[in-house]
Amino acid sequence: MPALPLLQLPGGAELIIVLVVLVIGLAILVGSILATYWVYKDATRRGDDNAIIWTVLTALGFFIGLIPGLIVVAVYALVVRK
Known part of the structure; x- marks a missing residue:
């Protein structure tokens, strides 16, 4: 019996x-949406006047690529949150 009938x-x-690439792409998309949502919720909960700006920067970072999006989230988490 073969391990992978496909x-x-x-x-x-x-x-x-193709299936592996689709699953990885979907995971990256969901992760970037969740990270953007987290930045927005955290910034609004802290009363940051620039919450929308951070949300847009995070979304644009993930639109450009995974690494730029992660860099924006890291800058927010390490510099802005203190």
Whole structure:
């Protein structure tokens, strides 16, 4: 019995690759939405007047890429939150 029955199908290996890429992409999308939401909720809870600016910067960072988005979240968490 094969470990991965999809490999027995024509194009099965490619299907597995596509599914893995889709799952990873979905996880990154959900993670970036949750991080942006966290920045907004944390900034508003702290009474920060720039909560919308931080939210937009975080969303733009994740729109550019994963690393820039994580950098914006790290700057917010380490510098602004103190």
